[in-house]
Amino acid sequence: MPEALLDITAVTAGYVPDLPILREVSLLAHEGKLTVIIGPNGAGKSTLIKAVAGLLNVDTGRICFEGRDVTGLSPDQLTRNGIAYVPQTDNVFRTMTIQQNLELALSAHRDPLDRVTVLFDRFPVLKDKRREKAGSLSGGQRQFLAVAMALAVEPRLILMDEPSAGLSPKASEEVLDHVKGLTQRGVSVLLVEQNVKQALKRGDHCYVLAEGRNQIDGPAQDLLEDPALGRIYLGGERRGAA
Amino acid sequence: MIQHLVDGILVGSFLSLGAIGLTMVMHILRFANFSHAELLSIGAYCALVFDKLFESLSPFLAAKIGPLSMTAALALSILVSMALTGLSAVVIDRLVFRRVREKGGELSMVFASFGMSLVIRNVIGLIFGLSSELYSRDIAFAMVISRDPLLLVKPDQVFVLIAALLIMFALYLVLSRTRFGFALRAIAENPNLAQVHGVNLKRMIVAVWLIGGSLGAIAGVFYGLSYQITPVMGRDLVLPIFAATIVGGIGSVYGAVLGGFIVGVASNLALVILPSGYSPSVPFLMILLVLLIRPNGLFGEARA
Amino acid sequence: MIGVVSYLVFFTTVAAILGIAVMGLNLQWGNTGLFNGGVVASFGAGAYATLMLGGPPQDGHVGGFGLVYPLALAGGMLAAGILAWIVGKLTLRLRHDYLAIATFGVAVAFENVMRNATTITGGAQGIRGFERPLRAMLGDGFTYNVVFLVGVLVTLVLVYVFLERLTVSPFGRMLRAIREDETAARSLGKAPDRIRLISFVTGSVIIGLAGGLYGTFYAFVSPQDVLPILTFQIWAMLIVGGAGNTKGALAGAFIIWGAWTFSGWALSRFAPIEAQLYTGSIQFVLIGLVIVGMLLWRPQGLFPERLVVSQPGQNREKTQAEGFT
Numbered sequence: 038m039p040e041a042l043l044d045i046t047a048v049t050a051g052y053v054p055d056l057p058i059l060r061e062v063s064l065l066a067h068e069g070k071l072t073v074i075i076g077p078n079g080a081g082k083s084t085l086i087k088a089v090a091g092l093l094n095v096d097t098g099r100i101c102f103e104g105r106d107v108t109g110l111s112p113d114q115l116t117r118n119g120i121a122y123v124p125q126t127d128n129v130f131r132t133m134t135i136q137q138n139l140e141l142a143l144s145a146h147r148d149p150l151d152r153v154t155v156l157f158d159r160f161p162v163l164k165d166k167r168r169e170k171a172g173s174l175s176g177g178q179r180q181f182l183a184v185a186m187a188l189a190v191e192p193r194l195i196l197m198d199e200p201s202a203g204l205s206p207k208a209s210e211e212v213l214d215h216v217k218g219l220t221q222r223g224v225s226v227l228l229v230e231q232n233v234k235q236a237l238k239r240g241d242h243c244y245v246l247a248e249g250r251n252q253i254d255g256p257a258q259d260l261l262e263d264p265a266l267g268r269i270y271l272g273g274e275r276r277g278a279a
Numbered sequence: 280m281i282q283h284l285v286d287g288i289l290v291g292s293f294l295s296l297g298a299i300g301l302t303m304v305m306h307i308l309r310f311a312n313f314s315h316a317e318l319l320s321i322g323a324y325c326a327l328v329f330d331k332l333f334e335s336l337s338p339f340l341a342a343k344i345g346p347l348s349m350t351a352a353l354a355l356s357i358l359v360s361m362a363l364t365g366l367s368a369v370v371i372d373r374l375v376f377r378r379v380r381e382k383g384g385e386l387s388m389v390f391a392s393f394g395m396s397l398v399i400r401n402v403i404g405l406i407f408g409l410s411s412e413l414y415s416r417d418i419a420f421a422m423v424i425s426r427d428p429l430l431l432v433k434p435d436q437v438f439v440l441i442a443a444l445l446i447m448f449a450l451y452l453v454l455s456r457t458r459f460g461f462a463l464r465a466i467a468e469n470p471n472l473a474q475v476h477g478v479n480l481k482r483m484i485v486a487v488w489l490i491g492g493s494l495g496a497i498a499g500v501f502y503g504l505s506y507q508i509t510p511v512m513g514r515d516l517v518l519p520i521f522a523a524t525i526v527g528g529i530g531s532v533y534g535a536v537l538g539g540f541i542v543g544v545a546s547n548l549a550l551v552i553l554p555s556g557y558s559p560s561v562p563f564l565m566i567l568l569v570l571l572i573r574p575n576g577l578f579g580e581a582r583a
Numbered sequence: 584m585i586g587v588v589s590y591l592v593f594f595t596t597v598a599a600i601l602g603i604a605v606m607g608l609n610l611q612w613g614n615t616g617l618f619n620g621g622v623v624a625s626f627g628a629g630a631y632a633t634l635m636l637g638g639p640p641q642d643g644h645v646g647g648f649g650l651v652y653p654l655a656l657a658g659g660m661l662a663a664g665i666l667a668w669i670v671g672k673l674t675l676r677l678r679h680d681y682l683a684i685a686t687f688g689v690a691v692a693f694e695n696v697m698r699n700a701t702t703i704t705g706g707a708q709g710i711r712g713f714e715r716p717l718r719a720m721l722g723d724g725f726t727y728n729v730v731f732l733v734g735v736l737v738t739l740v741l742v743y744v745f746l747e748r749l750t751v752s753p754f755g756r757m758l759r760a761i762r763e764d765e766t767a768a769r770s771l772g773k774a775p776d777r778i779r780l781i782s783f784v785t786g787s788v789i790i791g792l793a794g795g796l797y798g799t800f801y802a803f804v805s806p807q808d809v810l811p812i813l814t815f816q817i818w819a820m821l822i823v824g825g826a827g828n829t830k831g832a833l834a835g836a837f838i839i840w841g842a843w844t845f846s847g848w849a850l851s852r853f854a855p856i857e858a859q860l861y862t863g864s865i866q867f868v869l870i871g872l873v874i875v876g877m878l879l880w881r882p883q884g885l886f887p888e889r890l891v892v893s894q895p896g897q898n899r900e901k902t903q904a905e906g907f908t
Contacts, residue, residue: 092471111481112474122475130468133461141465142476144458186476311680313620313687379878386618387878389683390818393620394874397815401867409860514811518691521684529678556699563688570673570681 040104041065042225043089043120043194048098050088057096058084060249066194066227066242071220073240073257074229077270081249082229083125086196089227090122091115102194121192125199125229128183131172135163135182138171142186156185177208184215194225201232213239233270237261245269281428283551287544289436289505292443295539296498297516298523299450299532300491306467306530307487308380310388314371314396315495316517320403320510322364322496323503327412329356346434348415349504357500361493368492369485371395377484396513404510411507414500439501446497447536450490454532459486467530515559519546522562526569528579537577541565589725594844596732599739600796602836605820606742606829607789613827614750615782616762617675618683621690622817625663625787627809629794631697631704633659634804638713652716656795663791664784666693671783676776682783690811698806709805716799735796739833742789746829749785758782790817815870816843822877825884834886839873 043066051057059081066072074082087093089100091112100108102120110118130138139156143149157164160181166174171182180200187195200216201209209232217239220226230236237243240257245266252269253260260266301315333352334341340352379391423431454460465473466483474480502512523542527534546561553561569576604626611617619625637655640647650658670689674681697704704710721727749755761775798804816839824835846869850862877884 090475092474111479112471113477113479116475116477124472124475127469127472130465130472132468133464137461141461141473141478144462144477190477305680311683313683375875375879382882386616386679386683387882389618389620389680390822391875391878393815393818394871394878397812397867397871398875401864401871404864405861405868409864518688521688525681525684529680554699557695559695560692563685563692566685566688567673570677570685574673574677574681 042068042103043227044099044101045085045089046099046101048085048088048100049096050084050093050098051096052084052093058249059088061098062246062249062251064244064251064254066225068193068225069220069223070241071217071226071228071239071257073236073243074227074246075231075233075236075243076246076252079248080246082246083198084249085246086122086198086227086229090120090196092122116190116192119191119193120196121187121190121194122196123180123183123187123198123200125202129171129174129179129186131170133171134168135171135174136167138182138186139163139189142189146190152189156189159188160185175208176204177212180204180208180212181215184212184219188219188224192224194227195219197226197228199229199231201230201235210235233266234261280548280551282430283547284544285430285432287547288540289432289440289543290547291540291543292440293498293501293505293539294516294519294523294543295447295536296443296494296501297520298527298535298539299447300494301520302524302527302530302532302535303463303487304491305524307463307470307484308376308388310385310392311521313389313392313517314399314513315392315491316513316520317396317399317403318364318368318492318495318513319499319502319516320400320508320513321367321499322360322492323499323508323512324403324407324412325360325363325496326353326356326500327407327414327503327508329359330414332356343415347438348435349438350415353414353500357497360496360500364496364499365489365492368488368495371399372484372488396517400510400513407510409510411509412503413507414503435504439504443497443501446494450494450532463487518559519543519562522565525566525576528576531576531578534576534578585725589728592725592728592732594840596728596735596800597797598837598840599732599735600793600800601817601820601840602833603735603739603742603796604790604793604817605824605832605836606739606746607786607793608817608821609786609824609826609829609832610746610749610789611783611786612821613825613832614755614758614762615779615786617779617783617786618679618686619783619786620683620687620814621670621693622790622814623809623811624686624690624693625667625790626794626797626813626817627690627693627697627804628663628666629659629791630798630804630808631659631710631794632662632791633795634710634713634798634802635703637799638710641712652799656792656799659795659798660788660791663794664788667784667787668780671780675779675783690809690814694806694809694811697809705805707806709803709807710798711803713798713802715802731800735800738792738796742792743829743833746789750829754778754781812867812870815867815874816840819870819873819877822874822882823885825886828884828886831884831886835884838885839870843870 045062045064047061047063048059049057049061050059062081062085074085076082084093088095091110095108099106102118107115107118130141133141139153140149143152146152157167162178163182163185171179174182197216200212204212213235216226216228228236228240237257237260242254243257243260244254245252247269253265297316297319301312304312304315330353333355334350340355341350343350375391375395376388379387454463462473462478462483465476465478466480470480502516519542523538524535526541527538542562542565545565546558549561550558604622608619608622611619633655636648636650636658637652638647639649666689670685674685698707700706717730718727721730757778761778820835820839821832823838824831824833843866846866847862850865851859854862
């Protein structure tokens with residue numbers, strides 16, 4: 038097995054000291070793959086992804102990216118290191134226009150003007166509305182803008198927190214298809230989803246969290262049929278708790 | 280009446296400069312900084328020290344510039360004072376505010392700034408004495424702008440107004456045209472998202488303190504040029520500056536500029552109907568009025 | 584010996600009066616999380632209104648209604664409450680720092696008006712000639728002061744019991760809920776703004792009561808009694824005692840008032856004559872350092888409230904996730 042792109046080892050983290058939300062969670066994400074994290078409400082999925090994005094202090098454990106220890110780096114340093122993050126809500130600057138949002142996301146890029154053109158070609162919807170305030174976009178369009186902003190600096194890994202939340206079934210399929218499409222272009226994705234079926238259908242490998250701990254993991258397709266999954270969601274017995 | 284208006288505009292010019300820094304801090308760090316006006320005192324005294332120093336170094340520097348009571352020495356001192364006051368703001372943040380911030384609680388920050396204002400103000404009093412100081416003991420003659428109605432303006436005041444407007448325009452260009460300006464807006468709207476998109480939060484906070492401190496220093500010197508420098512000038516200025524930010528809308532730099540002029544003019548015009556003893560109460564009345572009519576100020580957005 | 588006892592009576596009276604004010608502030612800050620930057624306005628409103636309502640008619644100013652003392656004191660509390668209600672009504676639904684700024688402004692304006700509205704407040708001269716209650720019976724001497732101290736201590740105990748009852752009542756639990764998680768409290772159908780307003784006004788009425796007693800004790804009040812430093816002192820008392828803890832707040836009142844009086848005495852006794860002018864400045868720096876130092880190194884106070892973390896784990900994550908802005 039090749040070395041993992043992202044290697045999370047026994048991470049314990051939380052928002053306030055002595056009150057960990059995550060307890061020794063470990064996870065591997067491989068290059069070019071769509072790695073999915075699922076789990077019931079309050080499992081710590083968003084917390085895990087925020088810890089990787091540098092928005093949360095990691096109490097113990099280690100996060101390695103491309104073989105380098107990136108634990109404790111600030112969000113902007115992580116962005117420069119090739120990890121992008123798309124938050125679940127408030128993921129665009131509402132008071133700025135779409136063009137301004139992209140330019141801001143590009144401020145670390147060598148050739149921002151060129152890159153804006155590339156992004157507009159890939160997201161024609163955004164190009165048409167580039168002078169409009171991001172706050173006026175529909176839910177689906179806003180997700181696309183958020184994804185475009187994350188892609189701006191050509192990251193090697195994108196962390197996504199429930200991109201389908203609050204979208205219509207059609208829009209959420211569209212967004213998830215796009216996420217899948219990213220991995221085919223060589224960008225690896227770590228995806229948190231509530232929409233279990235849709236996510237597992239597209240994912241490569243899947244981790245299930247509950248109560249802040251690893252439960253089970255395996256190829257996404259296999260998990261879709263695993264009866265253990267239902268038990269975890271229904272709060273039944275656990276397997277493989279760390 | 281017109282004299283009050285003119286005086287008000289002149290007062291507004293340094294209130295605006297003070298309010299810009301305060302509103303930025305309140306927007307980015309999300310707390311009402313009761314010690315912001317003390318930065319004006321630090322700036323004023325800092326310039327006083329260097330003014331004396333430069334004048335003693337070279338008689339050439341002690342010469343007045345044109346009709347102003349200002350000297351080349353004072354002009355240089357303003358620059359030094361801007362840098363040092365900005366630096367003091369950063370140091371105070373390091374020593375106090377950042378540590379309180381890391382423990383959490385926006386209200387603890389308000390509280391800390393409340394205590395810091397008392398400390399700074401009285402330490403200045405202990406160092407420089409309680410009596411007031413002037414940059415120049417010479418009497419600056421007022422220019423008669425018009426005789427009917429009689430309108431008097433000192434050259435210094437005209438200089439202060441023009442300089443303040445130029446500085447504000449420069450700041451406007453920086454905030455609206457540069458990458459730094461966008462990053463600042465982004466941090467204010469959504470600090471986490473801005474960081475995720477490569478904005479260095481710590482560096483931006485330092486930048487905000489530097490801007491707030493250096494603008495505060497200019498405001499302090501301009502106040503000193505117009506009146507006198509005293510250790511309690513921060514105490515007298517804190518409420519008018521807060522009023523300017525609230526009138527303009529907390530977080531809005533343009534609002535702070537306009538708010539400063541509005542508060543300055545209103546405080547002076549109020550003297551037409553109120554006895555002059557009541558002028559310290561006018562900023563508070565303006566705050567009440569704004570809260571009644573337009574709680575988020577002229578340019579502010581509602582934010583919890 | 585009688586001198587020492589008499590001084591102790593005097594000291595305890597003032598400290599206990601300030602202790603009552605600290606308890607009022609504790610209700611606002613410790614129990615509700617409201618920053619009152621103008622404690623002195625409530626205190627002053629209580630003092631001024633009490634003396635104006637209860638004092639004898641005087642030449643040259645309005646006021647001096649000669650009301651019986653309990654009515655005058657109640658009037659003082661009412662005045663403090665009305666002032667707080669106006670400010671609270673305007674600011675409590677807004678961003679938290681509006682309250683801080685507005686209350687600070689009230690205090691500035693209050694002192695300013697007291698100093699200038701000579702026909703009502705006596706201006707810089709203040710209000711004199713107040714007849715203290717029961718003076719005809721007890722005279723002006725030591726006996727009076729002891730009886731007055733007993734009265735103050737009884738009031739203090741009554742306020743204490745009232746506040747302790749309040750914190751364990753459903754209302755107190757609501758306060759705590761709002762302080763810990765406003766969004767959750769709101770979703771449970773509580774009206775946080777109204778509850779905070781009630782708490783703010785109640786706290787100010789208690790501070791006004793303290794002000795009324797203070798004015799009564801000296802039978803005199805002037806703008807010198809409503810300077811901003813009093814706000815800082817009362818805050819320092821609260822933070823030393825530990826916000827949210829009524830007993831701690833009382834202890835803080837005695838500690839800070841003791842330290843204040845002692846430092847003033849020590850400076851006037853031992854400091855060189857040319858430094859005497861700066862006694863105030865040095866004391867003010869110390870008060871400021873107490874506030875900042877406590878926040879930095881011991882924010883829970885010397886006598887912290889026993890904290891019970893109500894809902895660890897998952898709920899925390901939920902609120903934090905919503906707060907991602």
